[in-house]
Amino acid sequence: MIYKDFKDMKLSALGMGAMRLPVIDGDDARIDEAQAAAMTDYAMAHGVNYYDTAWGYHGGNSEIVMGRALAKYPRDSFYLASKFPGYDLSNMDKAEEIFEEQLKKCGVEYFDFYLFHNVCEMNIDAYLDDGKYGVFSYLAKQRERGRIRHLGFSAHGSREVTIRFLDAYGADMEFGQLQLNWLDWSFQDAKGKTALLNERGIPVWVMEPLRGGKLTALSEGDAAKLRALRPAESAAGWAFRFLQSLPEVTVVLSGMSNYEQIRENVRIFESEEPLDKREMEALFEIAEEMVRQSSLPCTGCRYCVSRCPQGLDIPNLLDLYNEHCFTGGGFIAPMALAAVPQEKQPSACVGCRGCETVCPQRIEISAAMADFTARLSA
Incomplete structure (x- = not known):
């Protein structure tokens, strides 16, 4: 030993x-x-x-x-x-x-x-x-x-x-x-x-x-x-x-x-x-590919935030969404979201898709927020 x-x-x-x-x-x-x-x-x-x-x-x-x-x-x-x-x-x-x-x-x-x-x-x-x-x-x-x-x-x-x-x-x-x-x-x-x-x-x-x-x-x-x-x-x-x-x-x-x-x-x-x-x-190459296969490619540029009428911290929510999807559930995302006001949760997304018009990565953010909400409620 x-x-x-x-x-x-x-x-x-x-x-x-x-x-x-x-x-x-x-x-x-x-x-x-x-x-x-x-x-x-x-x-x-x-x-x-x-x-x-x-x-x-x-x-x-x-x-x-x-x-x-x-x-x-x-x-x-x-x-x-x-x-x-x-x-x-x-x-x-x-x-x-x-x-x-x-x-x-x-x-x-x-x-x-x-x-x-x-x-x-x-x-x-x-x-x-x-x-x-x-x-x-x-x-x-x-x-x-x-x-x-x-x-x-x-x-x-x-x-x-x-x-x-x-x-x-x-x-x-x-x-x-x-x-x-x-x-x-x-x-x-x-x-x-x-x-x-x-x-x-x-x-x-x-x-x-x-x-x-x-x-x-x-x-x-x-x-x-x-x-x-x-x-x-x-x-x-x-x-x-x-x-x-x-x-x-x-x-x-x-x-x-x-x-x-x-x-x-x-x-x-x-x-x-x-x-x-x-x-x-x-x-690290294997890790990067494992994450890439199950995660959205958000780079944290924050262009989306300026277009969100709800003022959601979209990059942070996408990070938590990626963690939740990769792990297949778990406690980390719900734990972090417990400190987020209800009006700033993924469920507060109104699906206007304004964020998507400026996303360089072409992420379907509104769909991700809807899926995140569903996963958290499951």
């Missing part, structure tokens, strides 16, 4: 994420506890020492199952991370109540790592309103008491939102967790977000390294291109080797759903084999 230095600690470069544990009969809330425990045992036996769970994972059961799975091991033999569930605004005034319950669910007296969960457009104002909600003050106090050893954050929001959060709390953030993989390096500006954390001296933790498995399901043509460069490397291996090529990355969290996945991931992280320039370029 590869280990990375963090303060006075040696963290396994591979962390076990507990958001996609094996389940029974396809029910996300019913974790197959025996399988999850076996996977945890394998991880522990092969040097994985970082385990990541959260309040909302698996219908609230992930923390319980991971706590039980790790209970047989000495407390100082693993590092446990959980998060404050700020993705739900109704939790904002419950920091103490939730934190105390999380300790009980996990069966521990402290968390090695604790995060502001999912800093994004929807919750940034609440996270920053410490006078009203006091989330930061409460968590900082728990760190002072030793009940949180290291405090950080995860972010699915834009770079601009992350900047606002760091301007307020950056001096107290010891690590930042980003959706980072070779496809989102450009598609979600993971490159810019990584650079932002690097500029602030904040180590990077990685989530969604395989983008929910999408990067292991390549077309035969794309897979052949990669095999020509590294014949023995799996698709998962390519994704992890990409991350091994980024010096800013400390821990890569992978949500594994079966025993075979934990074995494969552990095998990959037995060695550090970063990609060379040619290999990186091959990945």
Whole structure:
């Protein structure tokens, strides 16, 4: 197992994420506890020492199952991370109540790592309103008491939102967790977000390294291109080797759903084999084509905005539409739109097509807004 230095600690470069544990009969809330425990045992036996769970994972059961799975091991033999569930605004005034319950669910007296969960457009104002909600003050106090050893954050929001959060709390953030993989390096500006954390001296933790498995399901043509460069490397291996090529990355969290996945991931992280320039370029070419096939070619010129009688931020809405279409749904677009007034939503488009008369890319914007509205309502 590869280990990375963090303060006075040696963290396994591979962390076990507990958001996609094996389940029974396809029910996300019913974790197959025996399988999850076996996977945890394998991880522990092969040097994985970082385990990541959260309040909302698996219908609230992930923390319980991971706590039980790790209970047989000495407390100082693993590092446990959980998060404050700020993705739900109704939790904002419950920091103490939730934190105390999380300790009980996990069966521990402290968390090695604790995060502001999912800093994004929807919750940034609440996270920053410490006078009203006091989330930061409460968590900082728990760190002072030793009940949180290291405090950080995860972010699915834009770079601009992350900047606002760091301007307020950056001096107290010891690590930042980003959706980072070779496809989102450009598609979600993971490159810019990584650079932002690097500029602030904040180590990077990685989530969604395989983008929910999408990067292991390549077309035969794309897979052949990669095999020509590294014949023995799996698709998962390519994704992890990409991350091994980024010096800013400390821990890569992978949500594994079966025993075979934990074995494969552990095998990959037995060695550090970063990609060379040619290999990186091959990945980025594949990423560009994958996005192009399912995305509208908006360049952000903003000519359309001047012709919109509703004053919609059309380039931003098209970016979110592209994300939603490429992912096949998901939470990122709805999450971002939750911070957008109703009169500026895709549904506010009146279909006048004035925007289309000035679009250099000839995008059928009104049709895209109608389709986006339908997808969000489905």
